Amino acid sequence: VLVGISGGSDSVALTLLLLDLAEYNGFSVVSLAHLNHQLRLSAARDEAFCRELAARVGLPIAVEAVDVREYAAARRLSLEDAARRVRYAFLGRAAASAGATRVAVGHTEDDQAETFLLKLMRGAGLAGLGGIYPRRGLVIRPLLDVSREDLRAYLAARGETWVEDETNADVENPRNRVRHIVLPELDRTAGASTRPAIARAAALVREDGQWLDELSRERFEALAAITPAGLEIDATSLAAEPAPLVRRVLLEAMRQAADGREIGLDHIEAVLAVLDRSRGGVDVPGSRVELRRGKLVLVRQKGPSK
Amino acid sequence: VLVGISGGSDSVALTLLLLDLAEYNGFSVVSLAHLNHQLRLSAARDEAFCRELAARVGLPIAVEAVDVREYAAARRLSLEDAARRVRYAFLGRAAASAGATRVAVGHTEDDQAETFLLKLMRGAGLAGLGGIYPRRGLVIRPLLDVSREDLRAYLAARGETWVEDETNADVENPRNRVRHIVLPELDRTAGASTRPAIARAAALVREDGQWLDELSRERFEALAAITPAGLEIDATSLAAEPAPLVRRVLLEAMRQAADGREIGLDHIEAVLAVLDRSRGGVDVPGSRVELRRGKLVLVRQKGPSK
Numbered sequence: 234v235l236v237g238i239s240g241g242s243d244s245v246a247l248t249l250l251l252l253d254l255a256e257y258n259g260f261s262v263v264s265l266a267h268l269n270h271q272l273r274l275s276a277a278r279d280e281a282f283c284r285e286l287a288a289r290v291g292l293p294i295a296v297e298a299v300d301v302r303e304y305a306a307a308r309r310l311s312l313e314d315a316a317r318r319v320r321y322a323f324l325g326r327a328a329a330s331a332g333a334t335r336v337a338v339g340h341t342e343d344d345q346a347e348t349f350l351l352k353l354m355r356g357a358g359l360a361g362l363g364g365i366y367p368r369r370g371l372v373i374r375p376l377l378d379v380s381r382e383d384l385r386a387y388l389a390a391r392g393e394t395w396v397e398d399e400t401n402a403d404v405e406n407p408r409n410r411v412r413h414i415v416l417p418e419l420d421r422t423a424g425a426s427t428r429p430a431i432a433r434a435a436a437l438v439r440e441d442g443q444w445l446d447e448l449s450r451e452r453f454e455a456l457a458a459i460t461p462a463g464l465e466i467d468a469t470s471l472a473a474e475p476a477p478l479v480r481r482v483l484l485e486a487m488r489q490a491a492d493g494r495e496i497g498l499d500h501i502e503a504v505l506a507v508l509d510r511s512r513g514g515v516d517v518p519g520s521r522v523e524l525r526r527g528k529l530v531l532v533r534q535k536g537p538s539k
Numbered sequence: 540v541l542v543g544i545s546g547g548s549d550s551v552a553l554t555l556l557l558l559d560l561a562e563y564n565g566f567s568v569v570s571l572a573h574l575n576h577q578l579r580l581s582a583a584r585d586e587a588f589c590r591e592l593a594a595r596v597g598l599p600i601a602v603e604a605v606d607v608r609e610y611a612a613a614r615r616l617s618l619e620d621a622a623r624r625v626r627y628a629f630l631g632r633a634a635a636s637a638g639a640t641r642v643a644v645g646h647t648e649d650d651q652a653e654t655f656l657l658k659l660m661r662g663a664g665l666a667g668l669g670g671i672y673p674r675r676g677l678v679i680r681p682l683l684d685v686s687r688e689d690l691r692a693y694l695a696a697r698g699e700t701w702v703e704d705e706t707n708a709d710v711e712n713p714r715n716r717v718r719h720i721v722l723p724e725l726d727r728t729a730g731a732s733t734r735p736a737i738a739r740a741a742a743l744v745r746e747d748g749q750w751l752d753e754l755s756r757e758r759f760e761a762l763a764a765i766t767p768a769g770l771e772i773d774a775t776s777l778a779a780e781p782a783p784l785v786r787r788v789l790l791e792a793m794r795q796a797a798d799g800r801e802i803g804l805d806h807i808e809a810v811l812a813v814l815d816r817s818r819g820g821v822d823v824p825g826s827r828v829e830l831r832r833g834k835l836v837l838v839r840q841k842g843p844s845k
Contacts, residue, residue, distance in 0.1 A: 354729045356736035359743050410728040418724055422716040423660045430662035433804060437665050441747055441783045477747045498739060 234373075235264045235333035237324050238286070238294075240279040240396040243339035245286065246384040247376055249393065251337060252290060262292060266327035266336075268320050269298040272312070275399060282396050295327040310494075313408075318493070321372070328371060340365050340374045343381040346431040347411045358498035360484065363439030364432070380428060449481035457486055463520060463533040464489060468508060471529065479505070490519035490533045504529070540679075541570045541639035543630050544592070544600075546585040546702040549645035551592065552690040553682055555699065557643060558596060566641075568598060572633035574626050575604040578618070581705060588702050601633040616800075619714075624799065627678070634677060646671050646680045649687040652737035653717045664804035666790065669745030670738075686734060755787035763792055769826055769839040770795060774814060777835065785811070796825035796839045810835070 236251060238244040248265060255261050267283040269276050280296060287294035305315030324336045345364050352361035367377050376384065388395060404410050419427045452474060458465045464486055471479060483504050487496045496518065504522050506512035507529065514523040520531040542557060544550040557568050573589040575582050586602060593600035611621030630642045651670050658667035673683050682690065694701060710716050725733045758780060764771045770792050777785055789810050793802045802824065810828050812818035813835065820829040826837040 350725070353740055354725050354733040354736055356739055359740075359747060362740060362744075407728050410724070415721065415724045415728060418716070418721045419656070419660050422713050422721060427660040430660055430804075433662055434659055434665075434668060437786075437804075438668075438744065441665060441751060444781050444783045445747060445751070475750050477750045480743075498736075498743075 234260055234262050234335045234337050235266055235295075235324065235328045235331050236262060237320070237336060237338045238265045238267050238283050239339075239398075240267070240282045240286075241339070241398055242385050242388055242395040243341050243344075243376060243381060245393060245395045246388050247337060247339040248286065248290065249388075249391065251375070260335075263333050264327065264331035265292050265294040266324055266331075267294060267296045268323050269296060270301045270316055270319075271298055272301055272316070273398075273400060275396070279396050293331070295331065297323050297327075299323070314495070325371065334371070335373050336371045337373050337375060339376055341376050341379055341381045341384065342428050342432045343412070343416075345377055345435055346416060346428040347408055349431050349435045350411050350415060351407060356498045357495070358480075358484075358501065359438060359442055361495075361497075362435065363442050364435035366439070378432065380426070445477055446481060449478045450485070452478055453482045453485045456482060460530075462530070464531040466529045468524060468527055468529050472508060479508075483508075486529075486531055487517050487520065487522075490531060491517070492519055494518040540566055540568050540641045540643050541572055541601075541630070541634045541637050542568060543626070543642060543644045544571045544573050544589050545645075545704075546573070546588040546592075547645070547704055548691050548694055548701040549647050549650075549682060549687060551699060551701045552694050553643060553645040554592065554596065555694075555697065557681070569639050570633065570637035571598050571600040572630055572637075572642075573600060573602045574629050575602060576607045576622055576625075577604055578607055578622070579704075579706060581702070585702050599637070601637065603629050603633075605629070620801070631677065640677070641679050642677045643679050643681060645682055647682050647685055647687045647690065648734050648738045649718070651683055651741055652722060652734040653714055655737050655741045656717050656721060657713060662804045663801070664786075664790075664807065665744055665748050667801075667803075668741065669748050670741035672745070684738070686732070751783055752787060755784045756791070758784055759788045759791045762788060766836075768836070770837040772835045772837075774830060774833055774835050778814060785814075789814075792835075792837055793823050793826065793828075796837060797823070798825055800824040 234251060234255075236244070236248050238248055248262070251262050265283065265287045267280060269280050284294055284296070299319050301312065301316050301319055304310070304319055305312050308315065310318070324338070328334075328336050349362060349364045352364070355361075365374060365377060367374050400406065401409055401412070404413060416427065423430075456466050456471055466482070466486060471482060474482070480501055483501050484496055487500060487504070500517045503512065503515040504517065507515055507522055507524055510524065514521060516522075516534070520533050522529065522531050524530070540557060540561075542550070542554050544554055554568070554571060561567050571589065571593045573586060575586050590600055590602070605625045607618065607622045607625055610616075610625055611618050614621065616624070630644070634640075634642050654670045655668060658670070661667075671680060671683060673680050706712065707715055707718075710719060722733065762772050762777055772788065772792060777788060780788070786807055789807050790802055793806060793810070806823045809818065809821040810823065813821055813828055813830055816830065820827060822828075822840070826839050828835065828837050830836070
């Protein structure tokens, strides 16, 4: 296992917990990996903290510095989206060179609940509401059912420290507003922490979604034809399927050309409008969608697109 | 159509809109119906307001007074749950005696978003997250995609008034906290109203859920046997099904004895623990669930239960 570490409480606790668990559980932690985002004044301090921790626990640490702001600007991505892409690409490379078969990252129940609410208010659709996956490809998230509060209590009990991300206090950032204002208000309303219930809802949506995805994938393969221009789906056959399946087939079709950009509910609804002829055509990330002679056609667009 | 009316802005707008629409749309509004909950000091004022409106628009109005507090206490229900049951039972009777084939009620996009967040924080599971149904049995909710703000603007433009529910200001009430504190904070975070996105998420969860329910109903019929004591399900066959189906079969089984009481996620998880033998037995609303000789058995409990 390679552990991605920012220096914050979650990833420091993850590192120490995995080192403890490895002794008895037939796996080993081979390296840490820290990405210096160059976004904050404290980036150098965070990097130094992680290097010291690695030295103290006797692990190598891979460190890379990337100008995330520049990366985001060049690709017209949000800063959060850009940071996520750069981070996982780096962790994948670091895992390969360290010989790790898993990359552990420190997402907690708190992150899960925050992500759910952020996706909910942005209308991201059900794929988004499924939230953060406990496992996806190489990446594992062993702390996804654990609260940040418990992890900090664990670190405090061991006499360990961590670095505080000073941008956490910036309530202009939507995630911080959800963390510091919205979730505490929900907690006050419920009279208890609502994070476990929200994380559980995300897990249920994900579980239902995975089954529906499985049922839908087969239909996508049967309905969609790859053409030189892009992708074609017979409109009449598609419209005859149940609505949850139609949505998922359209999502899958759009993802093929989206190059990792997020396909939202608005995109799906726009294409549904093309399908039922209430709209002539629509641009979605990576493609132009039109109805041509009974076929829904997704024409791949060249160059940097919206 | 019979219209349920409280005297609040939503149901007043619903009444006037339906009367307008009826002229051109091949249906007619035959009566109003007002339930006096006897819960508030203003109950008599609300009833008088509704009677006056009915007289002014030339419609009969059915009025019934029920002591909801007593009804709730006798059946160990929450006040909100008791009020809901008493209201829909009354509306059903009123529709039958008025010869109405539909009962229209004034739930809005705001109610939908509030219900979603309340269910979310209470861990109600996916059936709850589906929120308020646009149509169920006789009941129709034509305003479920319309915001309260738009309805009030409509009433103001027509010079119409409504009664304010003074308990709306009581922030000890969870729904009011969600309405007046949590949702406005989410809106500030998103920079726009989040109610449309939340109502849309509820609709998607409902759509997915309805398809999964359909796929699961068939399995429930095949797996569950009604016995004199209650209900039996073969444990091995059930455990072999995909998780979303297992959850729904258990939900359906528990509902059979729950007499309308809500089955929550906690109940489903408790029975899952019985199914995988990590728990001996469990009491759920209306039944005792145990594993007996390879069968999951739900024994119906007599008398007022939890």
